[in-house]
Amino acid sequence: xxxxxxxxxxxxxxxxxxxxxxxxxxxxxxxxxxxxxxxxxxxxxxxxxxxxxxxxxxxxxxxxxxxxxxxxxxxxxxxxxxxxxxxxxxxxxxxxxxxxxxxxxxxxxxxxxxxxxxx
Numbered sequence: 638x639x640x641x642x643x644x645x646x647x648x649x650x651x652x653x654x655x656x657x658x659x660x661x662x663x664x665x666x667x668x669x670x671x672x673x674x675x676x677x678x679x680x681x682x683x684x685x686x687x688x689x690x691x692x693x694x695x696x697x698x699x700x701x702x703x704x705x706x707x708x709x710x711x712x713x714x715x716x717x718x719x720x721x722x723x724x725x726x727x728x729x730x731x732x733x734x735x736x737x738x739x740x741x742x743x744x745x746x747x748x749x750x751x752x753x754x755x756x
Contacts, residue, residue, distance in 0.1 A: 656752075657750075657751075657752040657753075662721070662750060662752075663713065663714070663720050663721040663722075663750070663751040663752060664713075664721045664722050664723075664748040664749065664750065664751055665711055665712055665713030665714070665721075665722050665748070665749065665751035666711070666712055666722060666727050666730075666745060666746050666747065666748050666749060667709065667710070667711050667712075667745075667746035667749070667755060668709065668710065668711075668712055668730060668731075668734075668743070668744070668745050668746065669707065669708065669709035669710075669743065669744045670686075670707070670708055670709075670734050670740050670741075670742065670743035670744075671705070671706050671707050671740070671741040671742045671743070672706045672707075672708065672739055672740065672741065673706075673738075673739050673740070673741045676738050676739035677739035679701070679703055679706065682708075682739050682740075683701070683708065685737070685739075686708070689733055690712065690730075693726070693729075694715055695712050695713065695714060695715055695722075695726070695730075696712070696713050696714065696715035697710050697711070697712055698710050698711050698713075699711060706741075711751075711754075712726075712730060713751045714751075722748060722751075723748075724748065727745055727747075727748060730745060731743065731745040
């Protein structure tokens with residue numbers, strides 16, 4: 638006999654919205670990339686990245702290190718559309734990074750809950 642998880646509490650629409658649950662759940666994803674400093678300086682590469690994500694109406698929280706030329710963080714929507722990232726947004730970000738000659742490698746994680754996260 639397998640154990641079934643306990644059913645979720647019945648919550649009002651207002652509470653689901655406040656807690657970002659159910660139909661109000663928001664998604665984002667973790668992304669990381671390595672910069673080739675022979676192609677572009679670290680600061681210029683980050684400026685290009687920030688220009689791109691802002692043009693999409695996205696928000697990036699994270700950081701990087703000059704020691705290993707790596708930047709990583711979490712991408713989510715910024716007051717745009719339905720406030721959640723989609724699988725196509727995830728693919729688009731990966732394609733954009735793959736098209737940049739200064740990106741040595743990149744990793745795009747699966748969608749995760751932006752409020753309760755993968756952490």
